[in-house]
Amino acid sequence: MIRGSTIRATAIYLAIAGMAVLAVSCGSSASPTAAPPASEPAAPAVSAAPETQAAPAAETMAKPEATAAPAQSLAPVPAAAARQEGSVTAEPTPVPEPADSTRMPEGTLTVSEFDYDTESWLPWEGVTQRFYWERVMETLLLLDPVTWEFKPGLAREWSLSEDGKTVTYVLEEGVQFHGGYGEFTASDAAYSLDEWLYNEESTHPSVAAQLQAAPEVRALDTYTVQVEYTKNPFLTAFMDLSSGNNGTGMLSRAYVTEVGLDAARRKAIGTGPYEFVEHKLGESMELEAAEGVHWRIVPQWQTLKFRITPEASTRLAQVLSGEVDIALLPGSFKRQAEAANVRTILNPGVAGVFIVPVVYIPGTTGIDAPDPNNPNANPRFREALSLAINRQELADVVFAGGAVPTGITDLSPISLGYDARWEEPDAYDPERAKQLLEETGNAGLAFEFQQRPLGGIPEGPQLAEAIAGMWEAVGLDVDLKLNLQGSAHSKLRRARELEGKIWLMRLGHLTDTTRRLISQYRCTTERTALFACNPELEALTPKIEASTNLVEKDELIRQAYGIILDERTVIPVVQTASLYAIGPRVGSWSPRLGERFTTELESVGHAN
Missing domain, CATH: 3.10.105.10 (Dipeptide-binding Protein; Domain 3)
Structure with a gap:
C-alpha cells in the first residue's frame, strides 16, 4: 500500500520506488506565501499610470526545481527491506508557515475575470469555475502552488492499495460547514464524490476516465471514505481529487438534501475560508471571511469580490484606476501592463x-x-x-x-x-x-x-x-x-x-x-x-x-x-502563459503554477 500526506507530486512515484508501503506522518496543512500567474485574447491601448517611478520588474513563476525529476537521481528503497519491515517511513516535506494567524481579516479584495464558466456552485458542472468555489468549498487534497507537493486538505491521510484499485481517505475531524450545517464527515465526502462521478449533469473532464474504471464510493465509518475501482486500476485517482488537478469540492449532504440541487447550484455551503454572500449572474460575486478562526487558514481580506469583465483592456484599466486589485489577462498584455507601471505575474x-x-x-x-x-x-x-x-x-x-x-x-x-x-x-x-x-x-x-x-x-x-x-x-x-x-x-x-x-x-x-x-x-x-x-x-x-x-x-x-x-x-x-495585473494594495501571493485563472486567493496578503 502507498500512503501519503505532504508529498511532492513529481517525487511521489520515485520516493516510493520498490516499497510495499510509504507511510508519512500527517499534520494539518498550512497556507502558502510568496509571488505569482493567468490568461486569454490580444492587446489594445490602455492609458498609462502617472509616471512616478520605474515600472516594477515582472515576476515569472518558476517551475519546481529538478530535484525529483530524473528517476536515477533518487536512490530507491530496496523492496526486500520494505517487505521485511512492513512499512517504510519517509521524512515529510516541511509545511510552509501559515499566513499571520494573529492578523484578523480586513478590507475588500476585488478580482476581475473574463467569465465565470457555468456560474454554478456545483463543482461537477464545469472546470474553470473552481477559482471561486475553491474559496468556499474545499477539496480532499491540496496541491502546494509553488512546490507542487500534495498536502492534506479535508483528508489528512490517503492511501492507494497495492493493486491500484482502492483509494482510502481518512478525514480531518471537527471541520464544520458554514451556516450551521454540522461537521464534515465521510457521509458528505461519499455524497460529493458520488455526485461528481455519476450525476448526469457532470461535465467535468476527469470524470470520463474515472468512469472507465467503474468506481464505487462508500463511507466506511464517520471519518473514512473509500473509492474502489472495480474494473481496472486507477493509479492517479487521488491526484484527480486534489485542489490543483480538477478536484471536486466537498458539499454538505444535509444542505443539498434540504434545499435541492437547483438551489445549491446558486448558493454554496462549504467548509472553506470564505462564506457565500451574493451572486449576481453575469455580473459579480461576493464572499465573506468565515466566522471565527478557520481550521486551515485565516484569510487576510475580510471581503472577496469577483467581477465579470469580458474585455482584457478594460480589466487592465480597472487595475490602473484602483477599482480592482487583481485582474486576469492574456499573457500578451505583459509589456503593455509593465509600460503602464503595473506589477505583473507571468504564469507559464x-x-x-x-x-x-x-x-x-x-x-x-x-x-x-x-x-x-x-x-x-x-x-x-x-x-x-x-x-x-x-x-x-x-x-x-x-x-x-x-x-x-x-x-x-x-x-x-x-x-x-x-x-x-x-x-x-x-x-x-x-x-x-x-x-x-x-x-x-x-x-x-x-x-x-x-x-x-x-x-x-x-x-x-x-x-x-x-x-x-x-x-x-x-x-x-x-x-x-x-x-x-x-x-x-x-x-x-x-x-x-x-x-x-x-x-x-x-x-x-x-x-x-x-x-x-x-x-x-x-x-x-x-x-x-x-x-x-x-x-x-x-x-x-x-x-x-x-x-x-x-x-x-x-x-x-x-x-x-x-x-x-x-x-x-x-x-x-x-x-x-497567463498573466495577473496586480494593484498596489496587494502584498505577497502564491497562485498555483500553470493555472489559467485566479487561485489561492485566501493566501493574498496586504501590501503593508
Whole structure:
C-alpha cells in the first residue's frame, strides 16, 4: 500500500520506488506565501499610470526545481527491506508557515475575470469555475502552488492499495460547514464524490476516465471514505481529487438534501475560508471571511469580490484606476501592463504548443514499412525543423513576452513521467538546420504546414506564419494552411492525405498521459492519425497500459517521452502563459503554477 500526506507530486512515484508501503506522518496543512500567474485574447491601448517611478520588474513563476525529476537521481528503497519491515517511513516535506494567524481579516479584495464558466456552485458542472468555489468549498487534497507537493486538505491521510484499485481517505475531524450545517464527515465526502462521478449533469473532464474504471464510493465509518475501482486500476485517482488537478469540492449532504440541487447550484455551503454572500449572474460575486478562526487558514481580506469583465483592456484599466486589485489577462498584455507601471505575474505552463511532423496513419502503410519517401520519418529532418525555430523570438514577438520557450509538450510537474530536464528547448541554430537538410537530401523541400485552431490561443495564425518564415529562411518551401477546422482535418484523415503533412497543435497538460500515448503513438491504434510509428514506443505502450504500480508506470511513461522528445517525434515550441495585473494594495501571493485563472486567493496578503 502507498500512503501519503505532504508529498511532492513529481517525487511521489520515485520516493516510493520498490516499497510495499510509504507511510508519512500527517499534520494539518498550512497556507502558502510568496509571488505569482493567468490568461486569454490580444492587446489594445490602455492609458498609462502617472509616471512616478520605474515600472516594477515582472515576476515569472518558476517551475519546481529538478530535484525529483530524473528517476536515477533518487536512490530507491530496496523492496526486500520494505517487505521485511512492513512499512517504510519517509521524512515529510516541511509545511510552509501559515499566513499571520494573529492578523484578523480586513478590507475588500476585488478580482476581475473574463467569465465565470457555468456560474454554478456545483463543482461537477464545469472546470474553470473552481477559482471561486475553491474559496468556499474545499477539496480532499491540496496541491502546494509553488512546490507542487500534495498536502492534506479535508483528508489528512490517503492511501492507494497495492493493486491500484482502492483509494482510502481518512478525514480531518471537527471541520464544520458554514451556516450551521454540522461537521464534515465521510457521509458528505461519499455524497460529493458520488455526485461528481455519476450525476448526469457532470461535465467535468476527469470524470470520463474515472468512469472507465467503474468506481464505487462508500463511507466506511464517520471519518473514512473509500473509492474502489472495480474494473481496472486507477493509479492517479487521488491526484484527480486534489485542489490543483480538477478536484471536486466537498458539499454538505444535509444542505443539498434540504434545499435541492437547483438551489445549491446558486448558493454554496462549504467548509472553506470564505462564506457565500451574493451572486449576481453575469455580473459579480461576493464572499465573506468565515466566522471565527478557520481550521486551515485565516484569510487576510475580510471581503472577496469577483467581477465579470469580458474585455482584457478594460480589466487592465480597472487595475490602473484602483477599482480592482487583481485582474486576469492574456499573457500578451505583459509589456503593455509593465509600460503602464503595473506589477505583473507571468504564469507559464497553461498549455503546450508544438509541431507534429506526421509520419504514419493507420491503414496507409504497414507498421514496419513507413513510406520511404516521407521526410518526416527521418529524425534528422525533424531535428532540422526544430533547430530552425527561434523560440525566444516567437515568445517575445508573437506573444509579446506572454509565453516561454519549451522543450516539453503536454507534461507538467504533476504529470507521471515528467522530467524537468526536458523544459530546456533545442537551441536556435539555423546553420546546423541547413546542414542537416543538405545531409538528408531535403534542402528546398516543399511541404504543407497546417495550423489548426489552438483553443484559447488567438495568436495561432501569427505563430504559424512566423514558424513558416523561419523554415523558409533555411531554404524550405512551406505551403501554409491557416485555421484548418477539425471537420476539414478529419476529411483529410479519412482520405489518407495527412501523412507527410506537418501540423501546429496545442495540448493541455494531463496527470496521466496513458490514453494519449496509446492514441497518438501506438502503431496499432486506428482511432487517430499517429505522430509516429516507433517500435520502441510500440513495445512500451502495452506495459504502460497494464501497469498497476505507480512507480513503474511513472518510469515507463518517462521512457516513452524520452523517446518522443529525443527523436523529436513532436517538436515543442512554447508554453503559453497567463498573466495577473496586480494593484498596489496587494502584498505577497502564491497562485498555483500553470493555472489559467485566479487561485489561492485566501493566501493574498496586504501590501503593508
